[in-house]
Amino acid sequence: MKTETATALLDSLSSGRRLEVFRLLVKRGVHGMVAGDIAAALGMAPSNLSFHLRALAQAGLVTAASEGRFQRYRANLPRMRDLIAYLTEACSADRPQRSVRPRTAVRRDAVALHRARGSRTTKERA
Numbered sequence: 001m002k003t004e005t006a007t008a009l010l011d012s013l014s015s016g017r018r019l020e021v022f023r024l025l026v027k028r029g030v031h032g033m034v035a036g037d038i039a040a041a042l043g044m045a046p047s048n049l050s051f052h053l054r055a056l057a058q059a060g061l062v063t064a065a066s067e068g069r070f071q072r073y074r075a076n077l078p079r080m081r082d083l084i085a086y087l088t089e090a091c092s093a094d095r096p097q098r099s100v101r102p103r104t105a106v107r108r109d110a111v112a113l114h115r116a117r118g119s120r121t122t123k124e125r126a
Contacts, residue, residue: 001086010085012059018043018052022061025075032074034067 013019020042037047056062060079064071
């Protein structure tokens with residue numbers, strides 16, 4: 001992802017209301033929500049919601065699909081993942097030993113270190 005693209009995505013999320021809309025759509029996942037339900041859930045006027053949805057759609061963070069008279073909005077989850085990857089890709093570039101790892105990997109390493117030091121686990125003591 002280019003810096004200009006990341007900047008545009010972050011700019012579109014800089015409004016608190018847009019961020020609320022986007023987070024709600026992320027929670028709804030692939031099912032998404034129709035505009036009226038989004039407005040009701042967030043207590044927003046439809047015209048205000050339309051403004052924010054348009055900005056999110058222009059940034060590519062939200063997609064819309066027609067369902068009869070309604071528009072169903074969904075968060076563009078791959079785009080969100082790309083942004084997160086861009087933001088975190090340099091987290092450990094200069095220190096590979098401090099890379100971001102899943103909690104389970106960190107826990108396994110802690111248990112292995114504990115055992116290597118000669119300490120017994122609670123199960124081993126019993």
